[in-house]
Amino acid sequence: MTAVEDIADVRDGLPAGRDTVRSEIYSDPGIWSRERERIFEPGWNFLAHESEIPEPGDFVVRYILEDSIIVSRGRDGTIRAFLNVCRHRSMLLCRAEGGSARKFVCPYHGWSYDMDGRLSSLPLERPYFSTSGVDREELSLRPLPRLGVTEGFVFGSLASEGEPLEEYLGDFAWYLAIHTRRDPQGLEVLGPPQRWIVRNNWKIGAENFAGDSYHAQYTHRSVLEIGLHPNSPKDFQGRGKRDGINVLAGPGVMRLARQSAAERGYPPDMVDLFRSTLPAPQRDLLFGDEPRWPTGGHLFPNLSFLNAGAFVAERRLVPFLNVRLWRPLDAETIETWSWVLVEKSASPSFRRDSMRSYVLTFGTTGTEEQDDVENFTQMQRGLAGVRAKDVPQQLIMGRGLREEELAMPSFGGPGTAVATTYTDAGLRRFHQLWERAMAAPPSAAAVARPDDAGVPA
Amino acid sequence: MTGTARAELPAEVDLEVAPGLETEATRFLYREAAALDSGNFDAWLAMLAPDIQYQVPVRSTRYGRADEEFSATSFHFDEDLFSLTMRVKRLATRFAWAEDPPSRNRHMVTNVLVTAVSATGALKVSSNLLLTRSRFDESRTESLSGARSDVLERIDGRLRLARRTVFLDQTTLPVGSITTFL
Incomplete structure (x- = not known):
């Protein structure tokens, strides 16, 4: 005081x-x-208000520096954020600014991801990539290193270490x-x-x-x-x-x-x-x-x-x-x-x-x-x-x-x-x-x- | 309160009724552009119907149909005669820094089509707009483009702008601000 x-x-x-x-x-x-390097990469950057993605499947695309980031609400209602980059060849995965989707499909080769970022399917997976199927966890979308939601305001950080948002x-x-x-x-x-x-x-x-x-x-x-x-x-x-x-x-x-x-x-x-x-x-x-x-x-x-x-x-x-x-x-x-x-x-x-x-x-x-x-x-x-x-x-x-x-x-x-x-x-x-x-x-x-x-x- | 406004695309044009009316509508839009570009905003206000609705919705890229990209709740302009008059009054003060020194704004209006005629003689008109703005001694020219959907009503025998919606092409506007009318 x-x-x-x-x-x-x-x-x-x-x-x-x-x-x-x-x-x-x-x-x-x-x-x-x-x-x-000192402010925007490690810091808490505002990404979205939770009301922009009220329903499961809703998403918006936002930025921290040049990193394009998908902020989505999964089927379980949880807000997540991922780098908007296909795990195959780093193509920009989602090319809309927002909307509602069941999957994100990369237009280059057709790799698809569900709304919680998990690799869902890729064409010709068996046997060309692997006889037993690729490692889904390993090839899921990269989560944003840190995500914080407070009072409906969604923030993210490109650094995995740092002060918690609160x-x-x-x-x-x-x-x-x-x-x-x-x-x-x-x-x-x-x-x-x-x-x-x-x-x-x-x-x-x-x-x-x-x-x-x-x-x-x-x-x-x-x-x-x-x-x-x-x-x-x-x-x-x-x-x-x-x-x-x-x-x-x-x-x-x-x-x-x-x-x-x-x-x-x-x-x-x-x-x-x-x-x-x-x-x-x-x-x-x-x-x-x-x-x-x-x-x-x-x-x-x-x-x-x-x-x-x-x-x-x-x-x-x-x-x-x-x-x-x-x-x-x-x-x-x-x-x-x-x-x-x-x-x-x-x-x-x-x-x-x-x-x-x-x-x-x-x-x-x-x-x-x-x-x-x-x-x-x-x-x-x-x-x-x-x-x-x-x-x-x-x-x-x-x-x-x-x-x-x-x-x-x-x-x-x-x-x-x-x-x-x-x-x-x-x-x-x-x-x-x-x-x-x-x-x-x-x-x-x-x-x-x-x-x-x-x-x- | 989310929703989308559909762009009113000139899909069904009655080519039989249009030519003379199109000349009339085109002349109206050219006179309007001249009033705006010469800074004669009082003359521009006089071309508006008293119950004018003037909107420029925010656009954002969506998968699927382009006409679902426009917000029904978020706007760049959402005006009536009161607010448009206040904007013009502001420009007439000695303190409207964004237009003093004045910008060189230029409205290029093309592709004019009369798409419908009401029983009272009101015209539904679509056109394309390219707005350029040059300022100070900067060689760079800013520009915006879009499609207009207008309703021109006949009031005391003269056309007046009663409704305008501008569907901008850009979602991220490449301009610091819009200091004129679209």
């Missing part, structure tokens, strides 16, 4: 109280190579539960994710959700001007009513508005359901004397959350819950995957309106995301030059506030909460996690160059 000594930790999110990071880390191929999530799980445990039946996706290509480093999008509340007042000025949601430009000024609470929790960040679920646009029946369904600690935080509601956050390395809303008709505010993955393709390109989730008890009209509210503001055509993408991609252009790489990134917001102004000693959740979202604390925490991961084994080589504006030795 929050104490003044933890505030010091927030303020020193980067080692030695540093408030800058090297711009080079957003475009350098060497850094990207190390990120692959340990990795730490205090962030408590804030994930605010979203997943407000409906007795949980959440489900509203169809497949939007996928699209954006020409910026993966950290730029991640940082925006990890800790950049500051940008809304200017990047999204157009949306404030036309009154697409209840906030006006004034609300984004210093100590305006859009300033909320920033919480650093485990490998993540979550932001809370000082607003109730009803003020955020949830209809009365859903608000009642949330209040009666949430576990007591979360309920007490959200429905206490001062109302609160999550607005968004980030889980390191590349999964972000957004619980926002917009008017879908004159003065009719409808919220949405968006989860997005910034999948890096190379040092300067990402593929964004973006899902809209909804409480399973939600009415058909709420579902429809929630999707409408999302597309009007975020995703491929969103009036807010269009300008985010503009800024992310032009930031990428700006920082990638030879001398531009020497210009460090300034993560200095929040330093003007005194510790007494920031501390929230009676805040009711785990992690470290501060009484403003106008702080780069989330960005500093993101880079602290990044630097720790980049400095970790397997290689003893330091990512850092001492005395640089960036990473310490």
Whole structure:
């Protein structure tokens, strides 16, 4: 819980109280190579929400780095994940993005596998491969080294050793539960994710959700001007009513508005359901004397959350819950995957309106995301030059506030909460996690160059 | 709430009724493209019926029929006149960074077929769309392609766009964002 000594930790999110990071880390191929090896290969990567594969035989194809991965639900109802590679000649086995199947059959020679990955049959097996039949176990699909499912969120890792998912999530799980445990039946996706290509480093999008509340007042000025949601430009000024609470929790960040679920646009029946369904600690935080509601956050390395809303008709505010993955393709390109989730008890009209509210503001055509993408991609252009790489990134917001102004000693959740979202604390925490991961084994080589504006030795 | 929307493929075209109407529909679609590409969004809004439904469903690769690839619940656009008007209002502010400086968006509309005519004179029209976007001094041009299925209604004697569904070819869009209308 929050104490003044933890505030010091927030303020020193980067080692030695540093408030800058090297711009080079957003475009350098060497850094990207190390990120692959230190962050994405060993780490927990979000793959899917379990509601994408509700029935036995359902599957989706997902990626960690370039590895194509089948995430499927077997006949026994268990979720499994396999490398999407035929055991015969390494042909990409499944060439659809998702669906429902009884078997996967490789188009090259016809080897087939059942939904739990077991080699089912191969043409001309006897006697050409073996008089007694091949070893089915040996030639089954390679399982993903590690798979973890928590609160309906499916994660995977390319490394067989490492921290279990629950340990990795730490205090962030408590804030994930605010979203997943407000409906007795949980959440489900509203169809497949939007996928699209954006020409910026993966950290730029991640940082925006990890800790950049500051940008809304200017990047999204157009949306404030036309009154697409209840906030006006004034609300984004210093100590305006859009300033909320920033919480650093485990490998993540979550932001809370000082607003109730009803003020955020949830209809009365859903608000009642949330209040009666949430576990007591979360309920007490959200429905206490001062109302609160999550607005968004980030889980390191590349999964972000957004619980926002917009008017879908004159003065009719409808919220949405968006989860997005910034999948890096190379040092300067990402593929964004973006899902809209909804409480399973939600009415058909709420579902429809929630999707409408999302597309009007975020995703491929969103009036807010269009300008985010503009800024992310032009930031990428700006920082990638030879001398531009020497210009460090300034993560200095929040330093003007005194510790007494920031501390929230009676805040009711785990992690470290501060009484403003106008702080780069989330960005500093993101880079602290990044630097720790980049400095970790397997290689003893330091990512850092001492005395640089960036990473310490 | 999973389901699939079937692409309305122009399978049965009544060639006898079409030619004059096709010219009329084509001229409408060309005028619409010109309004969009010249940034005359108020003129574009004036071409829409008050009860317009405008949708671009998310596509994902499926084994089997291509027309089962479109989601019934997940969209790139799911709009009515209110939301389309808000999008146009945004573009008219001085803070719509994604279109200031303006992109060079170009709508190429081809393969126009009138596939049905209602008793009230409304036209069901299919067409192909290629959208290109050029930005700043970048030589790379982004593009999107797809099939449109439209309903053009006659309101006060003039055609208006009453329903549009765009079935994009791409499942992973090769563009950072869509800053115009499809």
